[in-house]
Amino acid sequence: MAHTLPALPYAPDALEPHIDAQTMQIHHGKHHQAYVNNLNAAIEKAPELASWSLDDICRNIAKVPEAVRGAVRNNGGGHWNHSLFWQLMAPAGSGGAPSAALGDALKNAFTDEKTFKEKFVAAGVGRFGSGWAWLVAAKDGSLMIESTPNQDNPLMDGKHAILGCDVWEHAYYLKYQNKRPDYIAAWWNVVNWNEVSKRYDAR
Numbered sequence: 001m002a003h004t005l006p007a008l009p010y011a012p013d014a015l016e017p018h019i020d021a022q023t024m025q026i027h028h029g030k031h032h033q034a035y036v037n038n039l040n041a042a043i044e045k046a047p048e049l050a051s052w053s054l055d056d057i058c059r060n061i062a063k064v065p066e067a068v069r070g071a072v073r074n075n076g077g078g079h080w081n082h083s084l085f086w087q088l089m090a091p092a093g094s095g096g097a098p099s100a101a102l103g104d105a106l107k108n109a110f111t112d113e114k115t116f117k118e119k120f121v122a123a124g125v126g127r128f129g130s131g132w133a134w135l136v137a138a139k140d141g142s143l144m145i146e147s148t149p150n151q152d153n154p155l156m157d158g159k160h161a162i163l164g165c166d167v168w169e170h171a172y173y174l175k176y177q178n179k180r181p182d183y184i185a186a187w188w189n190v191v192n193w194n195e196v197s198k199r200y201d202a203r
């Protein structure tokens with residue numbers, strides 16, 4: 001089964017004014033679609049991967065045949081990351097707040113919400129070039145902030161991401177130009193904490 005582009009869970013303009021409609025249309029319809037197409041093209045050259053789920057691909061990236069591993073890493077990672085990213089956002093005011101359990105874990109790890117956000121923003125702003133900032137939950141419920149280059153993700157290291165922010169320029173350049181910190185500051189307004197909390201419970 002070829003991989004397919006998932007539909008956005010909201011209209012492209014639903015995250016305005018924080019994330020503009022044109023950015024969403026290009027990001028989802030062009031960039032994410034390209035990751036899907038390029039992943040499928042790589043799998044055609046390594047048909048044994050056709051039965052692997054997208055999670056299998058990320059989790060077992062080191063077992064992917066070397067001839068296609070780079071393409072599968074970049075494009076399989078890109079497909080996985082963006083499929084999650086759309087779910088982690090919601091129209092401003094509709095994403096709720098961290099659950100009680102997640103709120104406690106955030107306090108344990110970072111003292112308070114302000115410090116958590118500062119550290120998460122620092123991970124995103126500090127990622128040189130293109131990549132992602134992540135909040136990762138361990139089985140015991142503890143939380144860590146990480147960042148990855150390119151389209152790598154925590155699942156490639158066997159870790160469970162509950163929140164991720166795309167800090168590639170294509171995620172923000174039309175509206176925020178070079179001001180990545182302004183983009184992340186606005187992005188908090190559209191974080192879907194209900195979904196993040198669900199992922200925390202499912203660790």
Ligand code: MN3
Pocket residue numbers: 027031082166168170171
């Ligand atoms: Mn992107």
